[in-house]
Amino acid sequence: MTTEEHVLEKLELWRRKPPKFRDERITMAHGAGGKATQMLVEGLLAPALGLTELADAAVVEDLALTTDSFVVKPIRFPGGSIGELSVNGTVNDLAVSGARPLALTLSLVLEEGLGADDLRAEVEAIAAAAAAAGVSVVGGDTKVVERGRCDSMYICTTGLGRIDGRAKLSPTALRPGDRILVSGSIGEHGMAIMLARGEFELAAEVLSDTQPLWPAVDALLEAVGPSLRCVRDATRGGIASVLNELARTSGVSVVVREADVPVKPAVVGACEILGIDPMYVANEGRLVAFVAPEAADAAFAALAAAPGCEGASEIGVVRADPPGLVLVETAFGGRRVMDMLVGDPLPRIC
Amino acid sequence: MTTEEHVLEKLELWRRKPPKFRDERITMAHGAGGKATQMLVEGLLAPALGLTELADAAVVEDLALTTDSFVVKPIRFPGGSIGELSVNGTVNDLAVSGARPLALTLSLVLEEGLGADDLRAEVEAIAAAAAAAGVSVVGGDTKVVERGRCDSMYICTTGLGRIDGRAKLSPTALRPGDRILVSGSIGEHGMAIMLARGEFELAAEVLSDTQPLWPAVDALLEAVGPSLRCVRDATRGGIASVLNELARTSGVSVVVREADVPVKPAVVGACEILGIDPMYVANEGRLVAFVAPEAADAAFAALAAAPGCEGASEIGVVRADPPGLVLVETAFGGRRVMDMLVGDPLPRIC
Numbered sequence: 001m002t003t004e005e006h007v008l009e010k011l012e013l014w015r016r017k018p019p020k021f022r023d024e025r026i027t028m029a030h031g032a033g034g035k036a037t038q039m040l041v042e043g044l045l046a047p048a049l050g051l052t053e054l055a056d057a058a059v060v061e062d063l064a065l066t067t068d069s070f071v072v073k074p075i076r077f078p079g080g081s082i083g084e085l086s087v088n089g090t091v092n093d094l095a096v097s098g099a100r101p102l103a104l105t106l107s108l109v110l111e112e113g114l115g116a117d118d119l120r121a122e123v124e125a126i127a128a129a130a131a132a133a134g135v136s137v138v139g140g141d142t143k144v145v146e147r148g149r150c151d152s153m154y155i156c157t158t159g160l161g162r163i164d165g166r167a168k169l170s171p172t173a174l175r176p177g178d179r180i181l182v183s184g185s186i187g188e189h190g191m192a193i194m195l196a197r198g199e200f201e202l203a204a205e206v207l208s209d210t211q212p213l214w215p216a217v218d219a220l221l222e223a224v225g226p227s228l229r230c231v232r233d234a235t236r237g238g239i240a241s242v243l244n245e246l247a248r249t250s251g252v253s254v255v256v257r258e259a260d261v262p263v264k265p266a267v268v269g270a271c272e273i274l275g276i277d278p279m280y281v282a283n284e285g286r287l288v289a290f291v292a293p294e295a296a297d298a299a300f301a302a303l304a305a306a307p308g309c310e311g312a313s314e315i316g317v318v319r320a321d322p323p324g325l326v327l328v329e330t331a332f333g334g335r336r337v338m339d340m341l342v343g344d345p346l347p348r349i350c
Numbered sequence: 351m352t353t354e355e356h357v358l359e360k361l362e363l364w365r366r367k368p369p370k371f372r373d374e375r376i377t378m379a380h381g382a383g384g385k386a387t388q389m390l391v392e393g394l395l396a397p398a399l400g401l402t403e404l405a406d407a408a409v410v411e412d413l414a415l416t417t418d419s420f421v422v423k424p425i426r427f428p429g430g431s432i433g434e435l436s437v438n439g440t441v442n443d444l445a446v447s448g449a450r451p452l453a454l455t456l457s458l459v460l461e462e463g464l465g466a467d468d469l470r471a472e473v474e475a476i477a478a479a480a481a482a483a484g485v486s487v488v489g490g491d492t493k494v495v496e497r498g499r500c501d502s503m504y505i506c507t508t509g510l511g512r513i514d515g516r517a518k519l520s521p522t523a524l525r526p527g528d529r530i531l532v533s534g535s536i537g538e539h540g541m542a543i544m545l546a547r548g549e550f551e552l553a554a555e556v557l558s559d560t561q562p563l564w565p566a567v568d569a570l571l572e573a574v575g576p577s578l579r580c581v582r583d584a585t586r587g588g589i590a591s592v593l594n595e596l597a598r599t600s601g602v603s604v605v606v607r608e609a610d611v612p613v614k615p616a617v618v619g620a621c622e623i624l625g626i627d628p629m630y631v632a633n634e635g636r637l638v639a640f641v642a643p644e645a646a647d648a649a650f651a652a653l654a655a656a657p658g659c660e661g662a663s664e665i666g667v668v669r670a671d672p673p674g675l676v677l678v679e680t681a682f683g684g685r686r687v688m689d690m691l692v693g694d695p696l697p698r699i700c
Contacts, residue, residue, distance in 0.1 A: 025463050025464065026460045026463065026464040029494075030492065031493045044473060050486065063413070063510070065488060065489060066455070067489060069491055070493075071493045107417045110381065113375050113376065114376040115375055127399050139416060142381060150499065154493075154495075156506035158415070158457075160410060160415055347494070
């Protein structure tokens with residue numbers, strides 16, 4: 001068997017078995033957005049709670065509802081902060097579900113001893129990000145826990161949106177021939193966080209890409225309507241995880257042309273030194289869009305004209321075979337399998 | 351000046367000034383639901399975020415949206431656990447806003463090293479409580495933080511409900527003559543948590559009152575419709591805080607007959623030993639309802655027949671003067687002012 005056939009066989013076996021959660025304790029990997037997270041969610045949470053669809057936002061009648069806790073460390077980093085991130089992350093989950101953001105709620109867990117100025121700065125960041133995204137904060141809650149039972153502050157943001165009628169986005173809608181767009185250069189948010197932690201002696205300056213994505217989704221919907229198949233924001237686990245999840249859910253193959261994936265030189269450099277593939281690094285303001293072939297050019301033009309999406313690129317295509325796999329065509333003409341993230345290279349990046 | 355006149359004058363001065371948040375650091379009191387929480391919310395969060403109404407749930411079109419983080423310690427206690435509490439607390443915020451609960455989302459912050467069995471038990475408690483409350487869990491999120499950056503687990507629950515058309519509940523709707531009902535004996539949840547912590551050498555067995563309140567609100571709406579003025583669940587800060595908030599918001603006086611407030615003997619005993627007034631102790635399955643006088647008897651009959659509300663009681667009446675004050679008529683015929691909770695006798699009870 002070739003390596004690829006071997007991987008395929010293993011994946012096939014694994015897909016046939018419903019995942020089980022067998023770990024005895026929670027580890028950091030369960031929060032990293034890769035395979036361990038998937039086992040926890042699909043093996044324990046979803047069956048126990050009766051969750052059938054695991055999308056970025058749940059749909060209730062014509063409404064979309066999404067929730068996320070933000071535990072990013074440090075709370076301020078080049079290009080953003082936990083407050084801004086908590087708004088953008090949530091409005092983006094609505095946006096990529098094809099829902100126009102309507103309202104947000106906010107729940108704060110504060111650590112005893114947190115400086116009032118730090119809190120004030122984040123509340124102001126939340127207000128500014130909400131205004132920029134065009135949503136209202138309509139309610140909230142505040143809890144305080146003892147020193148050492150939190151890490152400055154955690155923020156849980158929940159977003160309510162209205163499903164837009166111009167397309168029916170679905171993770172099962174990918175078809176062979178669909179073309180794949182990304183809204184800008186990848187890996188900046190995760191790398192900005194890693195560098196901000198100062199664990200590595202790297203002088204590179206990388207700013208988080210955090211930004212609201214509804215304007216980009218709105219532009220895509222306006223330009224191509226139902227030819228837009230599916231949109232995802234590439235957060236924890238990076239674009240590799242998004243592409244793997246969708247290849248699996250739609251039962252198709254995804255082929256990515258490595259040379260067409262935009263990555264800024266500072267991110268390439270830092271990833272090389274750290275031995276990380278930027279495809280697995282988190283983004284907080286980048287989307288991946290799948291578009292029917294005949295509409296791809298119009299979609300690309302609309303996307304590239306949306307605010308903050310000047311760096312958009314067409315990065316690949318959907319194929320029929322091998323179903324469930326993501327393949328990368330390297331700049332040298334080779335092909336390799338790009339699997340889901342395993343383990344936890346970047347904990348607490350959002 | 352009598353003591354009462356003195357208090358009134360101080361309150362009046364305080365009311366005229368918009369509250370300002372002047373503390374330099376967050377303390378446990380900011381999370382306790384009393385005056386410090388109010389200063390944080392009204393002095394910093396609400397103005398910065400443009401929140402105009404501070405209700406249990408926000409209203410967006412005909413929908414109600416509410417969010418709460420649960421950080422209760424310990425996570426399991428006599429009569430309930432954090433999972434059950436996170437569902438009931440949220441559906442109750444919808445219920446007392448006059449909204450029928452439709453759906454919940456769930457965001458978990460887990461501590462590295464948490465036992466899988468503890469997580470499994472809480473997920474099952476969430477599923478059972480959601481089923482009992484008649485709502486679906488439609489989505490969620492999971493984050494993991496390092497050991498010592500959380501306390502087993504925190505749960506943020508957000509509830510979506512539809513406003514029921516049978517009444518227009520409002521905290522400004524109280525009118526002189528309105529009668530005040532409570533759905534059962536008070537102080538059990540907070541006392542159960544205190545005793546479960548084992549900080550006091552008390553052998554009393556007190557079970558948390560955690561339960562969903564929509565059936566009780568539904569029964570009240572069905573029985574008296576628009577004669578139901580306002581409903582609140584008496585969580586952090588107890589019924590004293592709810593009554594104070596509503597007296598202030600409606601510009602009325604609330605008179606409570608102490609002898610008519612149901613308190614179980616074990617709670618009375620524990621409160622006496624600890625020097626705590628049960629009026630300030632948290633409940634998680636008790637509501638306070640304000641009803642127009644002509645409908646009060648019908649409302650009481652409907653409430654007392656609702657599940658878990660056998661211990662309902664009529665505890666007082668709304669008066670015009672002195673506006674903004676809550677007065678307690680003691681069993682001995684005296685009267686005293688019952689102010690808002692100051693400080694933090696019971697941190698992390700929800």
